[in-house]
Amino acid sequence: MKNILYCLFLILIIVLALMDHDNRGVAYNPLFHKSGDDNSSNISMPCGLGGSHNHKH
Amino acid sequence: MENFRKSEIPYLLVGIFLSIFLLNFLYQELGLRHVLVFSIGLALGITLYHASFGFTGGWRDFIENNKSNSLRAQIVMLAFAIVLFSLSIGNKSLIYDGNMVGAIAPVSLSVIVGSFIFGFAMQLGGGCGSGTLFTAASGNIKMFITLIFFIIGSLVGTYHFSFWSSLPSLGAISLLDKFNSYENIGMQLSFLVLLYIFFSYLESKRNTQINHLDIFKASNFNLIKGPWPLFLGAILLAILNFFMLHAAGHPWSVTFAFGLWGAKIANIIGINVAQWDFWQLSYPSTALENSVLADPTTVSNLGIILGALIAVNLAGKFSNKSNVNSKLFFAAVIGGFLMGYGARLAFGCNVGALFSGIASGSVHGWVWFLFAFIGSIYGVKARKYFY
Numbered sequence: 001m002k003n004i005l006y007c008l009f010l011i012l013i014i015v016l017a018l019m020d021h022d023n024r025g026v027a028y029n030p031l032f033h034k035s036g037d038d039n040s041s042n043i044s045m046p047c048g049l050g051g052s053h054n055h056k057h
Numbered sequence: 058m059e060n061f062r063k064s065e066i067p068y069l070l071v072g073i074f075l076s077i078f079l080l081n082f083l084y085q086e087l088g089l090r091h092v093l094v095f096s097i098g099l100a101l102g103i104t105l106y107h108a109s110f111g112f113t114g115g116w117r118d119f120i121e122n123n124k125s126n127s128l129r130a131q132i133v134m135l136a137f138a139i140v141l142f143s144l145s146i147g148n149k150s151l152i153y154d155g156n157m158v159g160a161i162a163p164v165s166l167s168v169i170v171g172s173f174i175f176g177f178a179m180q181l182g183g184g185c186g187s188g189t190l191f192t193a194a195s196g197n198i199k200m201f202i203t204l205i206f207f208i209i210g211s212l213v214g215t216y217h218f219s220f221w222s223s224l225p226s227l228g229a230i231s232l233l234d235k236f237n238s239y240e241n242i243g244m245q246l247s248f249l250v251l252l253y254i255f256f257s258y259l260e261s262k263r264n265t266q267i268n269h270l271d272i273f274k275a276s277n278f279n280l281i282k283g284p285w286p287l288f289l290g291a292i293l294l295a296i297l298n299f300f301m302l303h304a305a306g307h308p309w310s311v312t313f314a315f316g317l318w319g320a321k322i323a324n325i326i327g328i329n330v331a332q333w334d335f336w337q338l339s340y341p342s343t344a345l346e347n348s349v350l351a352d353p354t355t356v357s358n359l360g361i362i363l364g365a366l367i368a369v370n371l372a373g374k375f376s377n378k379s380n381v382n383s384k385l386f387f388a389a390v391i392g393g394f395l396m397g398y399g400a401r402l403a404f405g406c407n408v409g410a411l412f413s414g415i416a417s418g419s420v421h422g423w424v425w426f427l428f429a430f431i432g433s434i435y436g437v438k439a440r441k442y443f444y
Binding site for chain 2: 002003006007010011014017018020021024025026027028029030031
């Protein structure tokens, strides 16, 4: 029973993520890259402050 | 197949079906790089589970018994990753036509405090960032409680962001900025060798002899069902983090997604986190406004969750549950919350700060290692009140 509930909870989390995807959409895809672009300036390391360009204090 | 529990096959199929569904969804909606990040997450989840590769238990084993096999495996993992990363960061990715960045963060008072708190709390919670994720995903109820409070702690950490980020800081110190790749590899590997000798010396001093080959062995090794030797886990984690660097453009990270999930849930219940300073920074504000599935850290975490679910069912251990008494419950609540809070202060957990930070040549990763380890020493003492 616990295992079934666990799997249902897991499915619920994924459903919530899909609903968030439908509601919010993708205004900016952090992994979208056009050939020839040097996007090093907008790649971010989400390590707390959420981006290398934010690490300047 | 004879040792599979038939009762666990449906759960194995659930894990495989959800993985295939998400792979297809991510490909249709977000593109190939999200698919790669998710696939790497799946492989990370399987590796973490089968090799039982966590920092918490290994550090505790050393603190309590001077048993250093897990620490030595972590050193091997770091050494391998340092070589791979030093030759990659700043260069073009093998997967897309753009440069990659390392996990570089400031060396600051907030890192010292945050990593100490994290090291202390992971001994109470029973797992680090990656450990909490893969053990919770494998059906461990206590770790699921830890994960929930990890998310809450991460969110509260973002609320206090302004205060902690105003504390004294030396700024970001990247060894790859100050030295060339080979000098960085030489320096960091030399330090790791010294650490390896130090940990081995302490183990041999207490236990009279040390078996350096123990990390290559696993009782009843089985590639499909596990367990895997620590060495195999260490090498695979380094390679998978290297792949993550090339697919996502940045190294493996776990805890940013926890804060993001908490912020999304807070928004649903009416708390306007978008006004908080942290969520007005460029990347967090974009992540908050965007689909949660656009965030690569979320995608890799989902991969780890489903990878661990597949691995635990391959191992036939999904039904092995332990009871959670009130003491363990409070340990999970306190440990989870403080880990989440500490990770936000320290620019990541054992993965984003220690593993990816050190591999990227960021000095904050070494500071994180030192103070998290000191925190763990106190955490092991506090743990005795709960376990």
